[in-house]
Each structure stands twice: as C-alpha cells, then as structure tokens.
Amino acid sequence: MMRFVLAAAVAALVAAGPAVAADHTADSLDTVKKAVAAGTAVLVDVREPDEWRDGHLKAARHLALSDLKAGVPADRLKEAIPAGKVVYLHCASGRRCLAAADLLKKQGYDARALKDGYEALLAAGFEKAK
Numbered sequence: 001m002m003r004f005v006l007a008a009a010v011a012a013l014v015a016a017g018p019a020v021a022a023d024h025t026a027d028s029l030d031t032v033k034k035a036v037a038a039g040t041a042v043l044v045d046v047r048e049p050d051e052w053r054d055g056h057l058k059a060a061r062h063l064a065l066s067d068l069k070a071g072v073p074a075d076r077l078k079e080a081i082p083a084g085k086v087v088y089l090h091c092a093s094g095r096r097c098l099a100a101a102d103l104l105k106k107q108g109y110d111a112r113a114l115k116d117g118y119e120a121l122l123a124a125g126f127e128k129a130k
Contacts, residue, residue: 022101024094025112029124032088032114041086046100047118051092057118058127065096068103077107086110093117 027035035041036059045052045060052062063072063080072080081087087109089097097113104111114121122128 022098022105022113024115027112029116035086041088042081043088043090044081046089046091046097056129057121058129065100068100081109086112088112088114090114090121091117
C-alpha cells in the first residue's frame, strides 16, 4: 500500500511539471546587445522597484515580477513591451526572470530569460543608467 501511495505522489509531481518551465536563453550577450541596439528586442528588468532605483541598465525598461504576478493592465504591459519584439528579461541573479518569462509567454510574448544578473550584465559591458 505504501509503495502505491509513493508511486502516486511521484506521478502527480511529474505530471504537474516544474514550478518554473522557462529555461535561460542560449542567446549570447553580444546577440542581446545587438538586438536591443537595433530595436528588434527590448531589455526588461524584473527586479523590484527598490532594486531598480538603486541602479539599472541604460537600455532597460522596468516591469517588476511582483507586478507581473499581480496582473499588469494590458495597456501598461503594451507600453512597457511593444508587440513583435523579443523580450530579454533580467533580474539580480537570473532566477526571477524565469518566472517572468513564463508569465509573459502565456500572454504571447517571445520572452527570453537571461542567466546573467544585473551585476554580471554591467561587467559584460551593458551601460548603467545615470
């Protein structure tokens, strides 16, 4: 009986899938920089407002993960992320952007989570906003 209960629990976990389905993009940071510069992609920082105010990337737009989870009004979402653009998401360590990518993909966006966090992007040559 115990074996059946354990097998059923494992099957339920497997069927439910992982908590976060998105993977980090394989796109290089050079590809990201070029796409953002060319206007074919947008860079979106999903860190919380206090983190954003402490410093952010010059090319980035801000859309906190907590706001995405709460449900961003469609007009605000369209303003932050224009239709037809690749959406590169970043956060502090590359984890929150996975959840944000899942939420945006469900809304039809080509959302790609960056593994590199804010500090790593600065070190890679992304310009800090003044």
